[in-house]
Amino acid sequence: MPKIISSLFSGCGGLDLGFTGGFNFLGHNYERLDTEIVFANDFDIDAQTCYNNNPLLTNHGVNCLLEDIRNVEAKRIPDFDILLAGFPCQPFSNAGNRKGVNDANGRGTLFEECERIIRAKIENGHRPQAFVFENVRGILSSKMSDGITSVPEEISNRMQKLGYNISIKLVCASDYGVPQQRYRVLIIGIDDRLGIGAFDFNLMKDIVLQNNIPSKSYGRVEELLLGTILQGVEDVQDNVVWEYSDTTQRSVDLIGSCRHGMQAFEYFTPGFHKSDLPEIVFEGRSWKDIPYELLSPRFKKIADDPKKYHAPKFFRRFAFGEINGTITASAQPENCGITHPVENRRYSVRECARIQSFPDEYYFGNIPLQAQYKVIGNAVPPVLGWVVAKALLNFLSNE
Secondary structure (H helix, E strand, C coil): CCEEEEEECCCCCHHHHHHHCCEEECCEEECCCCEEEEEEEECCHHHHHHHHCCHHHHCCCCCEEECCHHHCCHHHCCCCCEEEECCCCHHHCCCCCCCHHHCCCCHHHCHHHHHHHHHHHHHCCCCCCEEEEEEEHHHHHCECCCCCCEHHHHHHHHHHHCCEEEEEEEEEHHHHCCCEECEEEEEEEEEHHHCCCCCCCHHHHHHHHHCCCCECCCECHHHHCHHHHCCCHHHCCCCCCCCCCHHHHHHHHHHCCCCCCHHHHHHCCCCCCHHHCCHHHHCCECHHHCCHHHCCHHHHHHHHCHHHHCCCCCCCECCCCCCEECCCCCCCCCCCCCECCCCCCECCHHHHHHHCCCCCCCCCCCCCHHHHHHHHHHCCCHHHHHHHHHHHHHHHCCC
8 A cells, every 4th residue: 555645835746756756867777656645735836836737646546735734634644654744944054044943934834833733633533654844054053042952853752742752853965866966854753652663864874775876975965966966957858058147257256267177077977076176176166266356345354354254155166176065045145046057147947946956857847937946945855855755755655
């Protein structure tokens, strides 16, 4: 019997696609998993529209409901074995205002909706077997209103009271097949009545090794480098670019292209080894490459006292020989490595999608251009989701 899944805060479907499987990413097949998603929800119309226009999800019978989960009664959600929830990360994000549980929109406590729904299912005679919560690493240092208890501790305490064994881990997506240095916190709960204990995150490494998935830590890192993943992208749908503002474009032009140029693509041929690449392909750029006399007053202030400001790498440009940094929902180059290594422009929608490990057939073009960047940046990388799903399914099956 397939595991029945309900998904909250589903976004454009990254985590759901991972838990469904049945897709290809850059030549690697991520097999269809023995799961069935029976409920998906998001309150963002762009994310919901994108989700519902992708056959990789909708062909399996699910459509994303457009509604604030706080207005959805638990009885409207079919019984499920596993609950997925990437509740909004902005209250905890370093790229946001870090208001945490004190977020004015109430987003910081939306994990309580997950608790509400699981509790209601239990009270109605159905115990979900597991849940997977995903969030930014900033949640680890975010506090509840008492100023003492961390948000993960609060979630753990509440879910333990409902009878779940909790495992929490900060993971880097590039360890699990995603061409991106994206750090995220996973909180996984397992029903204590199953008698199998808490989820073992080492199983995710096992999945990577067993399925020959590229990994920064466990092997075949070459497949995650920008020079590999940007190959042939110009021929794929959604290869459109959101232009920079005049001010931002000026900064990008002053920083200049990575010195390796487009001709460096020739190094990234099938079977190459990272150790054989010339040093130049590892040399990225940032605002620090702008001549001092051309810096804005703000950047001159930072340049004059780098220790005080920790010398941040604003306007980061990753080189072909690097793994890209985190793609954010705002897609702004000051805080996010979203400028193309060679061309003085923002990554295209499809380039961002590849960095997030979406298959090339996943379609984003039916929503406004800026919204396409937003939903991609907010998504859970599907390949990371697949590794989590495969490991969790194996664990629940006691394999």
